[in-house]
Amino acid sequence: MVPLSWYLTLGAILFAIGVAAFLVKRNIITIFMSIELMLNAVNLTFVAFANHWHQVSGQVFVFFVMVVAAAEAAVGLAIIIAVFRTRETLNVDQVNLLKL
Amino acid sequence: MNPSPNFNLWLIPILPLIGSAINGIFGKRFARSLVATVALVFSGAAFGYALWVTAQFSSLPQASIPHIERLFVWIQAGNFSVDYGFYLDQLSLVMLLVVTGVGFVIHIYSVGYMAEEGGYYRFFSYLNLFLFFMLTLVLAHSYLLMFVGWEGVGLASYLLIGFFFLKQSAAQAGKKAFITNRVGDFAFLLGMFLLIRQFGTLDYDKVFRGIAPMPVEHSLGFLTITALLMMFGACGKSAQIPLYVWLPDAMEGPTPVSALIHAATMVTAGVYMIARSNSLFMHAPIAMGVVAVIGALTAIFAASIGLVQNDIKRVLAYSTVSQLGYMFLACGVAAFSAGIFHLMTHAFFKALLFLAAGSVIHGLGGEQDMRHMGGLRKLIPWTFWTMTVATFAISGFPPLSGFFSKDEILWKAFSDAQHGSWILWLVGLITAGMTSFYMFRLWFMTFFGERRQPLHDAHQEPTGAVHAPGAAPADVGHQSGVAHSTAAPGHSAHGGGHVHESPWIMLGPLVVLAIGAFVMGWVGIPQALGGHNNFDQFLSPVFHTSSEPARAVENFPAEPQKTENAGEERGLELTLAGTSVGVAVLGFLLAWQFYYRRPELPQRIAASMSGAYRTLINKYWVDEAYYAALINPIVDGSRTVLWRGVDVGVIDALVNGAGTTSKEASGVTRRMQSGSIRSYAGWVALGAACVVAFMIYAGTR
Numbered sequence: 036m037v038p039l040s041w042y043l044t045l046g047a048i049l050f051a052i053g054v055a056a057f058l059v060k061r062n063i064i065t066i067f068m069s070i071e072l073m074l075n076a077v078n079l080t081f082v083a084f085a086n087h088w089h090q091v092s093g094q095v096f097v098f099f100v101m102v103v104a105a106a107e108a109a110v111g112l113a114i115i116i117a118v119f120r121t122r123e124t125l126n127v128d129q130v131n132l133l134k135l
Numbered sequence: 136m137n138p139s140p141n142f143n144l145w146l147i148p149i150l151p152l153i154g155s156a157i158n159g160i161f162g163k164r165f166a167r168s169l170v171a172t173v174a175l176v177f178s179g180a181a182f183g184y185a186l187w188v189t190a191q192f193s194s195l196p197q198a199s200i201p202h203i204e205r206l207f208v209w210i211q212a213g214n215f216s217v218d219y220g221f222y223l224d225q226l227s228l229v230m231l232l233v234v235t236g237v238g239f240v241i242h243i244y245s246v247g248y249m250a251e252e253g254g255y256y257r258f259f260s261y262l263n264l265f266l267f268f269m270l271t272l273v274l275a276h277s278y279l280l281m282f283v284g285w286e287g288v289g290l291a292s293y294l295l296i297g298f299f300f301l302k303q304s305a306a307q308a309g310k311k312a313f314i315t316n317r318v319g320d321f322a323f324l325l326g327m328f329l330l331i332r333q334f335g336t337l338d339y340d341k342v343f344r345g346i347a348p349m350p351v352e353h354s355l356g357f358l359t360i361t362a363l364l365m366m367f368g369a370c371g372k373s374a375q376i377p378l379y380v381w382l383p384d385a386m387e388g389p390t391p392v393s394a395l396i397h398a399a400t401m402v403t404a405g406v407y408m409i410a411r412s413n414s415l416f417m418h419a420p421i422a423m424g425v426v427a428v429i430g431a432l433t434a435i436f437a438a439s440i441g442l443v444q445n446d447i448k449r450v451l452a453y454s455t456v457s458q459l460g461y462m463f464l465a466c467g468v469a470a471f472s473a474g475i476f477h478l479m480t481h482a483f484f485k486a487l488l489f490l491a492a493g494s495v496i497h498g499l500g501g502e503q504d505m506r507h508m509g510g511l512r513k514l515i516p517w518t519f520w521t522m523t524v525a526t527f528a529i530s531g532f533p534p535l536s537g538f539f540s541k542d543e544i545l546w547k548a549f550s551d552a553q554h555g556s557w558i559l560w561l562v563g564l565i566t567a568g569m570t571s572f573y574m575f576r577l578w579f580m581t582f583f584g585e586r587r588q589p590l591h592d593a594h595q596e597p598t599g600a601v602h603a604p605g606a607a608p609a610d611v612g613h614q615s616g617v618a619h620s621t622a623a624p625g626h627s628a629h630g631g632g633h634v635h636e637s638p639w640i641m642l643g644p645l646v647v648l649a650i651g652a653f654v655m656g657w658v659g660i661p662q663a664l665g666g667h668n669n670f671d672q673f674l675s676p677v678f679h680t681s682s683e684p685a686r687a688v689e690n691f692p693a694e695p696q697k698t699e700n701a702g703e704e705r706g707l708e709l710t711l712a713g714t715s716v717g718v719a720v721l722g723f724l725l726a727w728q729f730y731y732r733r734p735e736l737p738q739r740i741a742a743s744m745s746g747a748y749r750t751l752i753n754k755y756w757v758d759e760a761y762y763a764a765l766i767n768p769i770v771d772g773s774r775t776v777l778w779r780g781v782d783v784g785v786i787d788a789l790v791n792g793a794g795t796t797s798k799e800a801s802g803v804t805r806r807m808q809s810g811s812i813r814s815y816a817g818w819v820a821l822g823a824a825c826v827v828a829f830m831i832y833a834g835t836r
Contacts, residue, residue, distance in 0.1 A: 057820075058820060061813075127811070127813060128813070131809065133808075133810045
């Protein structure tokens, strides 16, 4: 049986990759994908703990996260399309109007 | 609580208040006649009700006087409580009749006088409001409720002095009156605080009962200090030295207002208050002395200023101050009933003088300068004859009312063993001579000789541009309506008898008051002249009950002598009365000589005594002195210290400093909001990393 720490380490690695990608990449789509990556890294830790403690609540939580992620993807993609239509770019560094 | 019948005294003040409210709220849409009707109905109803109460009062048993009606508990704080109640005794009954009677008559007069003026409903609303507060003052059963009326009449006075509020001088005069009164009110308040501290109540009956057993105080103790503070408050309201300065300026108001408020009723409130507090004052001889001295000084001081004034209303204003000084003098020599007697007769003849002067001003289309009058005797005969009655009354010619009341005061000032002195009498006598002189000066200048034209008429200038600066405000003041509409034709026609007698609605009140000024003195004819001094006896329960013990001790050794000296004393009183009549005649003859036979004489005398004349015409520079000593330092201090120093330097600096600081701080921090998503994400990641680091640190500990 795979020990718990392996799952957690994998989750942490995936999460760190997500954060790094979020900070480094400029393309909105890529940033979006890195958000999904972070969410799923968290999901992995949830199920790992659920399995380890034999409790079902972790599994249930994952479903919630998935639902929220789906909703977020729908809204987010719509925003991205709207942004692209007006700005004709997907580079976040060029979408910085909201400032003083 | 009280076995005597219920008179519903609260109705008396409330009636004018209703009239005031109706006119004040709806009057703008009413026709003038309706406004006048409302005002007259409600003030007349108050007068009628007061008469009914008088009739009932006379059938009250002696034991139930003072008659007190408590309505409800007004203020309750700890064990201190004040009821809302009314107090009726002989003193307040006299005041009640004077206020409602003279007030009603002046209301009638105002209907005619104000007919051409703007703000008709406003005027009558204020006038009724004044009656409400004055009646509250008079009928109050505690010092606190009296203070409510006291402040209220001050408010009404302010509103009515500044009635022509578009005129700068009127607005200033209103402010001056109000602020000067506040100075006195402050002392009155302090006096009330002392009473509360000592007796825990402000109800008249309880306070007087508390004072009665206390010993007469010959040092600066509680009673003397309280009495002095009360007296200072009275000085403000009754225009005595040092707070008299507002009254002459109050003549900016319409003439009926001058008659009602600044001659007959409101200014006598101070005298009423001192008379009401007689048991307090009788226990504080030092305060009594101060009252007498202030009264005598004010009397002679104001009379001397009145000698040279040229504005007809200002002469009367200084005369009022002077006569109020007489009333103070009377109170100061323990002749309270004489003071109230003079108050009553003065209310009649001074109101009459003002109303007649108003009729003259009305007839001349707003002229107030006596130098521009003269020869009006034939043109306005009714005004002339009523004015004549009043002039002779105030000058102290028997058998008119002023003679009896003034003589009573002078006699008491001379004869009262404890408080009187021949110096006070002499000052009063000289004042009487001056009074006679300036009143007949006014009389001769206004009604006799040739009509003297204002300067600009002689030049046939159609505009008012050549108005002497001094005369201009007087003209503009009175006449917002008449003069402006008729100015151009009126000026050229003035020489040819354009002067018109006032309408009957104005002359009727004059006649009524003239009868009053003639006969009102007969209620108090002294025994020396074969009368019974009914007025004094009527008021004696108010003024002697409280002071009876002190008086009895004082008079006990003198009692046997009194009977054998009665004849001698009577002779003395008659001599003094004769002296004062002689002085009045002397004043008359001097005025006749100066202003009728040889009108050029006054100018020569004024030129030869220019120092004295300038002092008088500038009113002893008291206003200037007040400006230099009080007003300018306060204004300058406010400007430099309070405005530029505290307000700008501290308060504004704090507020502006807070604004600037936060603006600068946010100028730094706002750079965080770059608009770049990645920098935000970086901040979030950094924050999350910090939290995680802290959790790990906390977990490992």
